[in-house]
Amino acid sequence: MSRAAVLAGLGAVVPPREITNQMLSERLDTTDAWIRTRTGILKRHAVEPGGATSDLAVAAGEKALKSAGLATVDLVVLATATPDHPLPGTAPAVAARLGLGHIPAFDVAAVCAGFVYALSVGAGAIAARTAETVLVIGAEAFTSILNPQDRGTAILFGDGAGAVVLRADEDDEPGALAGFDLGSDGSLAELISIPGGGSRQRSGGLPPDQDDSWFTMQGREVFTQAVTHMSRSTKAVLEKVGWPVATVDRIVGHQANVRILHSVSELLGIDKERAVVHLDQVGNTSAASIPLALAAAAERGELLAGHRVALTAFGGGLAWGSAALVWPELATG
Ligand code: COA
Numbered sequence: 001m002s003r004a005a006v007l008a009g010l011g012a013v014v015p016p017r018e019i020t021n022q023m024l025s026e027r028l029d030t031t032d033a034w035i036r037t038r039t040g041i042l043k044r045h046a047v048e049p050g051g052a053t054s055d056l057a058v059a060a061g062e063k064a065l066k067s068a069g070l071a072t073v074d075l076v077v078l079a080t081a082t083p084d085h086p087l088p089g090t091a092p093a094v095a096a097r098l099g100l101g102h103i104p105a106f107d108v109a110a111v112c113a114g115f116v117y118a119l120s121v122g123a124g125a126i127a128a129r130t131a132e133t134v135l136v137i138g139a140e141a142f143t144s145i146l147n148p149q150d151r152g153t154a155i156l157f158g159d160g161a162g163a164v165v166l167r168a169d170e171d172d173e174p175g176a177l178a179g180f181d182l183g184s185d186g187s188l189a190e191l192i193s194i195p196g197g198g199s200r201q202r203s204g205g206l207p208p209d210q211d212d213s214w215f216t217m218q219g220r221e222v223f224t225q226a227v228t229h230m231s232r233s234t235k236a237v238l239e240k241v242g243w244p245v246a247t248v249d250r251i252v253g254h255q256a257n258v259r260i261l262h263s264v265s266e267l268l269g270i271d272k273e274r275a276v277v278h279l280d281q282v283g284n285t286s287a288a289s290i291p292l293a294l295a296a297a298a299e300r301g302e303l304l305a306g307h308r309v310a311l312t313a314f315g316g317g318l319a320w321g322s323a324a325l326v327w328p329e330l331a332t333g
Helices: 021-025 032-039 053-068 091-097 111-127 186-191 219-241 258-268 286-299
Strands: 003-013 017-020 043-046 075-079 105-108 133-140 160-170 177-184 250-253 308-315 319-326
Touching (some): 017 021, 053 091, 053 133, 053 160, 091 105, 105 111, 111 160, 133 286, 160 286, 186 219, 219 319
Parallel strands (some): 075 105, 075 133
Antiparallel strands (some): 003 160, 017 043, 177 319
């Protein structure tokens, strides 16, 4: 037996304001039927004007700590593509608002793959004995970076946050993170980007153009890349931990499009009934997507203690990542 990071707490939140497909079809050239059939999304949530990622991260973090029965942790890792400000990182503010004291806290920027990356960083800190307990959060106010005129992205994304607590224990404990597979392909960075606002543009001395600061995505190409890398990466992590594909009880994929989730299941040979689907309720919430799906699936009784679970995510970077764990008994927050 050896030391491992074990899932000990889980919590998730979405802001109360709902944006339905019908509401979008009133201001964009789209329809409820198109969004529903091409993506599987029925609605998404958005922060109120003036709301920010840290508000959601704090609320999810509180729930995860409560679920773990802990008042504090040794480290906070926050995955987000929509920090409250370009700098500083949002994690220190979240740690302070949670009353966690002067602990290390930092952001991980891996867009929709961010939560799995942050999870691996948290597990790594436990393996290296720099932490006994870690709060890993995925949180996004993604609607704040969407061009309201772009039907290709405005229909897809929503806001939310999910968090887990990891604690050090033995690797045969339920909840132990058994393995990771991570990867990236920066040669395709332009498929998902915010072109403006960074050093490349600013060093040129040109005033930023309003349109450069919106999120952009080449949807069709991203779809293909997502299916390829999520299925390959899941296969890789399952091989690493020695689990035959047929023994996987649940696959919790990044919630971007139900057709992506079903294609990934099909390529892997996993019955699509085993793929957790939560995007119908929240859309694509980027780094918050997987912990929100975990919390929803746990609440619906789709994740049971002892289940073999594969997580797989993909997004801008390009970046992707997968993880494997046996689901533990958990009080959900
Ligand atoms: N409403 C109505 N019609 C739309 C539309 C919308 N919101 N968006 C696109 N269309 C139209 C297109 O103009 C096109 O029309 P045409 O055939 O007359 O040219 C048609 O629908 C098909 O467009 P296409 O882009 O091929 O659609 P799609 O089936 O690929 O679906 C996405 C588009 C964005 C939903 C899909 O590509 C997708 O989910 N991509 C991946 C997103 C993702 O994985 N993100 C994760 C990483 S962050």
